[in-house]
Amino acid sequence: MGWFRPNIEQMQGYAPGEQPQERGFIKLNTNESPYPPTPAVLRALRAAATKDVRLYPDPMANAVRRAASEVFGLPVGRILAGNGSDDLLTMILRAVVGPGRTLAYPVPTYTLYRTLAQIENARAREVPFPPDFRLPRGLFRRGDAATIVANPNSPTGTAVSNAELSRLARAIGGLLVVDEAYADFADEHALSLVERHRNVIVLRTFSKSFSLCGVRLGLAFAREEVIEGLAKVKDSYNVNRFAIAAGVAALKDIEAMRANAQRIRATRRRLARALEDMGWRPLPSQSNFLFARAPKGAGYTAGEMYRALKARRVLVRYFDAPGLDDGLRITIGNDREIDALLRHMKTIAASRAG
Numbered sequence: 001m002g003w004f005r006p007n008i009e010q011m012q013g014y015a016p017g018e019q020p021q022e023r024g025f026i027k028l029n030t031n032e033s034p035y036p037p038t039p040a041v042l043r044a045l046r047a048a049a050t051k052d053v054r055l056y057p058d059p060m061a062n063a064v065r066r067a068a069s070e071v072f073g074l075p076v077g078r079i080l081a082g083n084g085s086d087d088l089l090t091m092i093l094r095a096v097v098g099p100g101r102t103l104a105y106p107v108p109t110y111t112l113y114r115t116l117a118q119i120e121n122a123r124a125r126e127v128p129f130p131p132d133f134r135l136p137r138g139l140f141r142r143g144d145a146a147t148i149v150a151n152p153n154s155p156t157g158t159a160v161s162n163a164e165l166s167r168l169a170r171a172i173g174g175l176l177v178v179d180e181a182y183a184d185f186a187d188e189h190a191l192s193l194v195e196r197h198r199n200v201i202v203l204r205t206f207s208k209s210f211s212l213c214g215v216r217l218g219l220a221f222a223r224e225e226v227i228e229g230l231a232k233v234k235d236s237y238n239v240n241r242f243a244i245a246a247g248v249a250a251l252k253d254i255e256a257m258r259a260n261a262q263r264i265r266a267t268r269r270r271l272a273r274a275l276e277d278m279g280w281r282p283l284p285s286q287s288n289f290l291f292a293r294a295p296k297g298a299g300y301t302a303g304e305m306y307r308a309l310k311a312r313r314v315l316v317r318y319f320d321a322p323g324l325d326d327g328l329r330i331t332i333g334n335d336r337e338i339d340a341l342l343r344h345m346k347t348i349a350a351s352r353a354g
């Protein structure tokens, strides 16, 4: 072809999890919430469907920044809104990491980081996690333009402490991005690091805990000078009117989100115990999903279980990659969905035994 830049010709492109277009699947593969947004959020979305959609939205989504400032206690100038946290990650890569610069991150993790580095023609320095999923020593190095830690991490669900993140922020010369897509399901979060370190950006999303994957809204928290730098490279109207309306309503209704996150944590504990009873080995999860390794010598592999579940219209995530291909990542659904998953898994396991 030759139309594209060489790095674009060569790259694979990000492969999102399956989004089946037919109904009838139990969908436990892309970490969506099993619970709907609150009635107030749905009302705000409907109320935003007015003739005003002929007008561009506020370029800085200030209504969302103000609502976030009240909830999280940081000044508006330290907050930036994006079209999902993916959009904020794109801005960070665009502004900070380019040709001749390096993006570092521990692996396995969210594979979009590699894709974004490839798009920018930057070098990706992938440092393997140790078996206990603490931060790898090799990350603590100067010379990287930016370092990203998904915390809690995907697809493992594991988390590192704020103390570790603080040490990392001090050890590196570049920016530290703490991607907190799953922080509402965890014991700890890193927003206080923005106050303590000039080089920390914390990312949040409305996709998971606020049940708004389909709306696309994320937030970045950082020092004013970092926010101003990122705003220079963003799309002019990156957050649409519906996302602004839903985001403001969701932040005003924050207790409803917290209640759903608690329900998901309770179901996570139940699923972990049930999987252990079946011989699976779940990693300790701080997220709205569990990564569990298949039992050894059970007569089936994780990949076979994934395919057998899919045939029964239950979708979980299988990664055909070293270090991950012996397990499944299972999103925490509602109780009915998790009961169905376990029933199918037991039937499939019984049919392969012996």
Ligand SMILES: Cc1ncc(COP(=O)(O)O)c(C=O)c1O
Pocket: 030, 031, 083, 084, 085, 086, 087, 110, 150, 153, 154, 179, 181, 204, 205, 206, 207, 213, 217, 218
């Ligand atoms: C670690 C991590 N960061 C970011 C995202 C994307 O979030 P958003 O929907 O806000 O773009 C995901 C989604 O799966 C994720 O796992």
